[in-house]
Amino acid sequence: MEIRSAQQTDIESILDIYNEAILNTVATFDTELRTLEQQTQWFHNHGELYPIWVAEQAGIIIGWASLNPYSDRLAYRRTAELSLYIHSDYRGKGVGKQLMKQVLDAGLAAGLHTVLSRIVVGNESSIHLHQVYDFEHVGIMRQVGFKFGRMLDVIMMQKML
Secondary structure, three states: EEEEOOHHHHHHHHHHHHHHHHHHOOOOOOOOOOOHHHHHHHHHHHOOOEEEEEEEEEHHHHHHHHEOOOOOOHOOEEEEEEEEEOOOEEEEEEEEHHHHHHHHHHHHHHHHOOOEEEEEEOHHHHHHHHHHHHOEEEEEEEEEEEEEEEEEEEEEEEEEO
């Protein structure tokens, strides 16, 4: 498996992994599938400060991670929000751990200071992965999402780079 910086040619694979998560998980609170046009715009809104990395195996993208702007207010410029999604066939095999390390290292090198993650309550594997990389639990937002017919709580985790 190779972990590398995402390229424009990876956008469709990133989109496929993300849309599967929209349809089948509460890892994202998006409820409508993204289009290729939307994902291309998302890709171009990133850059050195907000990197995107992919995991590739045998020419297939099996996961991706990105650091995203937390807010458009300039005082938050050095704060990012982490996204991490793994193809359903490769979850639980260490791909997320490798991607997270790489994207956090890239964020530090780019000059980011703080990384935040919002994780749905009950996603113990994601919470554990964040704890491996020294994210701290900083709060719970109660009943902030509604998906699959139920209200969902979200844990906020934070890491200083």
